[in-house]
Amino acid sequence: MTGEAYLDYDSSVYYRGIYWNSYDYVIRELNRRISGDPDVPWTEHFRKTVGGRVFRKALILNCGNGWVERDLLQRGLIAEAVGVDYAEPLLQQARAATGDLSARYYQLDTNTAAFPEGDYDLVVNFAAAHHITYLDRVFRELCKLLPADGYFVSYDYV
Secondary structure (H helix, E strand, O other), rough: OOOOOOOOHHHHHHOOOHHHOOOOOOOOHHHHHHHOOOOOOHHHHHHHHHOOOOOEEEEOOOOOOOHHHHHHHOOOOOOEEEEEEEHHHHHHHHHHOOOOOOEEEEOOHHHHHHOOOOOOOOOEEOOOOOOOOOOOHHHHHHHHHHHOOOEEEEEEOO
């Protein structure tokens, strides 16, 4: 490869079977490591950490079928979401499942760090940064997107 990011063009490899972060043992252990309590998920720990703040607009990296932003919207942690992913078939699933929730989706290669819309006060990477080839460049750009009181949550094994 000559500076090109590797992208798996076959989105059917995602959401088949069970993921490592779907096993009860893994969920409980990650909860314990994040919140100190195996029964307190990262979302609730984050809500406490930010004093119950509702984020106005969140960018969800490599959002896949959109389940992360739907969960954040339904929990009342965010008012609106922008999901980005390379795989159009997954984005179609996300759009179909959104219903009346305030979420929009864009097809793009995260490695370009050319994120749509802007004006985010929260960026979330949920188990997806390991798919980013140019991690340093992308994370630096994300830092530039956020205001001084913004948050970047990275939940991954990278």
